[in-house]
Amino acid sequence: DNAEKLALKVVGRMRLDSNNTEHILYNSFIKNSVEIRPVELEGVGVFGVEVSLQLKNPQRLKVNPDDWKDLDRVC
Secondary structure: OHHHHHHHHHHHHHHHHHOOOOOOOOOOEOHHHOEEEEEEEOOOOEEEEEEEOOEOOOOOOOOOHHHHOOHHHHO
């Protein structure tokens, strides 16, 4: 119960920040994308939650080919 309450507080704060024009999350939070799933850690009897959500990305994503010239050396 505590893990879900904490997750809801964090998600609630993200939604609040998404309405603030001065905040980095402004207009990016997608309320209907939030999923909170209970999880149990194997063998220890401890429970928690897994949270997933989506954010809109207001930045234009453009690839610069020069950023990937060293790909064969780093992967």
